[in-house]
Amino acid sequence: MKDTQALERTHAASPEAEEPTSPERPQAAPPKARVLGGAESWRMVVLCGLFLTSAFFVQTVGHGRPVPLEKALAQFPQVIGPWQGGADEVLPENIVRVLGVDDYVSRYYSGPNGSVHFYASYFATTWGGKSYHSPRNCMPGSGWDVTKLEVVPLSVANPHPHTVQVSRMLMQKGAEHEVVLYWYQGRGRIMATEYAERVYRVVDSLIHRRSEGAFVRIIVPVHGREIDAAMGTAVVFAQHIIPLINDFLPQ
Template identity: 35%
Template sequence: MSPKHTAIIVILLISAAGLTTLFSHSERIKPNRPFSQFPLELGPWLGVSSQMDEKVYNILGVEDYIMANFSKGPGQAVNIYVGFYQSQSKGDLIHSPKNCMPGAGWNIVQSSVIPIDLPKSGKTIKIARLLLNKDGQKQVVYYWFHSRGRIISSEYMQKIWLVLDSITKNRTDGSFVRLIAPVIKNETETEVLLTQFADEVYPTLNQFIPN
C-alpha cells in the first residue's frame, strides 16, 4: 500500500469515527517481558546498562526501556536505547531523533532510509539512518519504530499506522529502537558495526516487544 493510498484510507476512517473516539479506549498492552531482564551478553557483545535522567524519563513518557552500551572489542562499541510505550493515546508519542538530536547539539548531516540484512533472523528490514556531527565528532544512528508487528522507518508512516491500528486492533502501544556508534575510522566501518549488532540484537527484541 502506497503512502498516498494509506493516507486517504486514514482520512476516511477518521472522518467516520472521530479522532477522539479512536484514541480514548485503546487496550493497554504490556511488554512480553520487563526490560530489566534484557540480556547484557549477546553473542560476542557485552553490555553495561544505564539509567536515564528522571526528568528525561518523564518527558519521554515511556513505560519501560533499556539503555546500554555494548562492545565486542576496542573501538567496537554501540549504544542501544529501546523505549516501550504502553499507550500513545494521551500525548505520549514516540519522539524522533530528528527532533531530539539537534536539541542536544548534534547536526544532522545526512538522513536516509536503508535496508539492512539480518541473517540470524532470515530477513531484511528497512531502517532510518542519520549521520550526525558535533564539533567535528561524528556518529551514525540507526533507528526504527518496532510497533504492533511492524518495522517502520518513517515518522510519517508510523503516525498513519498508529491511527489505523487504533481502529482495527484497538492498540496504540509501540516501541522505538535506536542504535548509535561513533565514527572511528570511516562511516562505512561504523555502519558495518551497527548492522552486525542489529543482527545480533533483533531476535532478542522480539522476546520483549509484543507483536
Template identity: 30%
Template sequence: MRGARAWMPTVVVALLLWATWAVTKDFEHIPELKPSQPLSAIPMAIGPYFGHDVVVDPYVHKVLQPTDLVFRTYSDASGADVGFFMTYHGKQTSEFHPHSPKLCLPGAGWFAEEVVPKGVVTEDGRTVNVMRAVYESSGERQVFFYWFQTGRRTVANEYLQKLWMIADGLFRHRTDVAFVRLSTSGNGLSPQEAQARLENFLRLLLPHLDAVLPG
C-alpha cells in the same frame, strides 16, 4: 505553481498531525499493553558484546512517559561500542508517544549530515526498516540506526508510523510501539565500517527484541 508545490509537504504533514491528534482522542478506551518481558530482560551479553546500563535523565522519563525503557552501551573485546536506547509505549496518545531523533538531536546541539531510510536484511531473510542517520557535534560524529517496531513490524518513517498507529487502534484495538535507536562513533571509521558495525549488532539484537515485545 512552483510556490504551491513547495508548500504541499508542509500542508500534508499538518493535516496528518491534526488527524492523528483527532483520532487518538477516541483511543482512550484502548488498554495499555505491557511488554512480554521487561526490557531489562534483554541480555547484557549479545554475541561478542557485553553491556552496561546508562543512567537516564529523569527529564527524559518525564517527557516520554514510556511504559518501559532501557539504555545501555555494549562493547566488544576490541573496544568497539554500540549505544542501545529503547522505549516501549504500551499505549500511544496525542500527548505521549516516541520522539523522533530528528527533533531531539538537533535540540541537543547535533547537526544532521545525512538521514536516509535503509533496509537491513537478517540471516533468515527478514528486512528491518531503519533510518540511517549521521550527526555531528563539535567535531564528533555519530552514526545512528533507529526505527519503530510493533510486534515484528518495523517502520523507519515517523509519519508512516502515525498512520500505522491509527490503523492498529481502529482494527487491532492496540496502539503500542517500541522505539529502538542504535549508535556508534563515526570517528576513525569510514561510513561503511560504522554502518556494518550497527548492522551486525542489529542482527544479533533482533531475536531479543522479538522476545520482549508483544506479538
C-alpha cells in the same frame, strides 16, 4: 555540509516597444495553471477524508487499553554476538516523565570494533498525549547536526530471512561523527519513520485496538574517517537485536 557560497544575479529590465499584432500572427494565449483532473481531485478528497475520519473515530470511540511488555527491558541480554554489555544507564526521573515512557533500557556494549550505545523505550499505548520523541529533533537539540538521513533496507535472519526498513543518520558535532540507526517496532511491524508509525498507529488502533510499540536506537561513534566501518558495526548489531526485541514485545 551545505555550501554557504551565494551567487548574486542582477536582472536589468528595459522597456521595449510593443509590436503591433497582425492578423496573420495572433498572440498566443498565456499558459493556464494546471488543474487537477476530476479523478485526481476526488482521489485526494477521498484519501484525506478516510484518514481524518479514521483518526476522529480512534480518538472518540477509543483506541484500546495499554498493553504491557512480556518482560522488563532491563532483562535485555548482556551478551549480544561479540558484544558485552555494561551497566544500565539510569535516566533522571524528570527526563523519564518528559519522555513519557513506560519502560526503557540504555546501555553501552563493548565489542571488537569499539562501543555501541543501545537505547530502547516502550510505550504501552501511544495515545492520550504519549508519543515517541524523534531523534531528528532530539539529537540536533543536543548540539548534533544531521549531515545525512535516509531509509535503508536491513536483512534479518531470525525467525526467518526477511528484509526490513530502518532510518540511518550520520551525525556531526565539531570533529566528532556518529552513525545512528533507529526504527519503531511493535504490533508485528518494523517502521522506519515517524510518519509510517503514525499511519499504522491509526490502522492498528481501528483494526486491533492496539497502539503499543517500542522505539529502538543504535549509536556507533566514527573513529577517524572510518564511516563505512561504523555503518557496518551498526548494521550487524541491529541484525542481532531485532529478533531479541520481539521476545519482549506483546504478541
